[in-house]
Amino acid sequence: MNYNSNYIGKLTEELGRLPGIGSKSAARLAYHIINMPMDQVKNLTDTITQAREKVCLCSECFNLTDREVCPVCADTERDHRQIMVVENPRDLAAYEKTGKYKGVYHVLHGAISPMLGIGPADIKLKELIKRLEGDVDELIIATNSSLEGEATAMYISKLVKPTGIKVSRIATGVPVGGDLEYIDEVTLSRALDGRVTL
Amino acid sequence: MNYNSNYIGKLTEELGRLPGIGSKSAARLAYHIINMPMDQVKNLTDTITQAREKVCLCSECFNLTDREVCPVCADTERDHRQIMVVENPRDLAAYEKTGKYKGVYHVLHGAISPMLGIGPADIKLKELIKRLEGDVDELIIATNSSLEGEATAMYISKLVKPTGIKVSRIATGVPVGGDLEYIDEVTLSRALDGRVTL
Numbered sequence: 001m002n003y004n005s006n007y008i009g010k011l012t013e014e015l016g017r018l019p020g021i022g023s024k025s026a027a028r029l030a031y032h033i034i035n036m037p038m039d040q041v042k043n044l045t046d047t048i049t050q051a052r053e054k055v056c057l058c059s060e061c062f063n064l065t066d067r068e069v070c071p072v073c074a075d076t077e078r079d080h081r082q083i084m085v086v087e088n089p090r091d092l093a094a095y096e097k098t099g100k101y102k103g104v105y106h107v108l109h110g111a112i113s114p115m116l117g118i119g120p121a122d123i124k125l126k127e128l129i130k131r132l133e134g135d136v137d138e139l140i141i142a143t144n145s146s147l148e149g150e151a152t153a154m155y156i157s158k159l160v161k162p163t164g165i166k167v168s169r170i171a172t173g174v175p176v177g178g179d180l181e182y183i184d185e186v187t188l189s190r191a192l193d194g195r196v197t198l
Numbered sequence: 199m200n201y202n203s204n205y206i207g208k209l210t211e212e213l214g215r216l217p218g219i220g221s222k223s224a225a226r227l228a229y230h231i232i233n234m235p236m237d238q239v240k241n242l243t244d245t246i247t248q249a250r251e252k253v254c255l256c257s258e259c260f261n262l263t264d265r266e267v268c269p270v271c272a273d274t275e276r277d278h279r280q281i282m283v284v285e286n287p288r289d290l291a292a293y294e295k296t297g298k299y300k301g302v303y304h305v306l307h308g309a310i311s312p313m314l315g316i317g318p319a320d321i322k323l324k325e326l327i328k329r330l331e332g333d334v335d336e337l338i339i340a341t342n343s344s345l346e347g348e349a350t351a352m353y354i355s356k357l358v359k360p361t362g363i364k365v366s367r368i369a370t371g372v373p374v375g376g377d378l379e380y381i382d383e384v385t386l387s388r389a390l391d392g393r394v395t396l
């Protein structure tokens with residue numbers, strides 16, 4: 001039965017479609033939005049529309065940007081001969097937050113997944129190979145440590161190795177602050193395999 | 199450092215202001231929205247704007263509605279002589295979902311809280327007292343079982359009792375499916391005090 005307004009029901013439904021928002025959170029958000037001052041609501045919707053309209057992909061690395069070339073690729077201080085391959089712009093953001101990486105990126109926008117029907121042609125792989133025709137010293141593969149990420153890493157490494165460009169993969173192991181007893185067997189044995197002499 | 203677009207940063211910030219959305223969820227939502235088809239984004243923003251613009255308070259019970267009087271108050275089948283007092287429209291929605299209550303409501307839009315500086319004049323109490331001048335048999339106080347909710351219940355009951363109208367309070371006790379060992383002492387002792395003969 002409808003006990004208040006269809007507008008609230010519709011808003012709850014729309015918000016519930018967003019990832020990580022269940023029906024209870026959606027209802028909570030809907031009631032919150034209805035109680036927000038009108039100018040804040042306008043600000044929110046304008047920001048959503050603008051972000052969707054203005055943000056596009058960097059023509060070099062396929063990072064998200066509102067310019068032709070993203071700030072990372074446009075930065076001449078960075079080492080353009082070192083390319084880190086990531087699955088999506090969120091992974092790039094995660095590495096940028098470390099502030100430790102001074103090379104550039106290549107965003108695949110996905111990973112090879114036969115299960116989901118995503119093949120090499122469905123991600124930005126052609127574009128990566130094209131970039132490698134330029135002056136590149138090292139390709140660092142930083143796809144996720146999942147089945148798909150590992151498969152993609154393997155695929156790229158096999159593809160690139162014949163060109164003579166150095167191909168590396170970020171280390172798998174125990175995360176900093178991780179409690180050994182809660183870490184899965186695969187990670188533990190990988191950490192053992194990848195042990196470093198002190 | 200800005201590594202993609204200010205539009206994404208601004209969107210993440212705006213989304214992060216919503217209740218229950220932390221910075222990681224906000225970033226995830228922002229990236230999701232940027233990847234959504236344009237018409238879905240338009241649908242989302244239109245729904246937000248419409249809900250905010252069209253939804254107002256019912257002139258009788260202060261429930262949210264897009265009409266002069268909300269569907270509950272407009273329903274002549276319901277018992278208008280029985281009024282349930284709730285703190286906010288979400289609580290009303292929760293009771294409506296049970297489908298068991300056939301009276302009408304009064305939404306206070308808050309609870310008395312000296313800590314937060316919310317006094318009796320800041321919630322819809324005057325309006326409740328005014329409604330009681332009409333034909334009312336019973337006032338069911340269904341404010342939350344929190345400190346503020348209990349204080350508000352007490353306040354209303356003291357205010358209304360002299361008028362001779364029956365004032366009741368929803369039961370406190372063990373929730374259905376609740377595991378006794380995880381339930382706090384206050385709830386357990388309230389459940390004991392409120393025991394019912396079988």
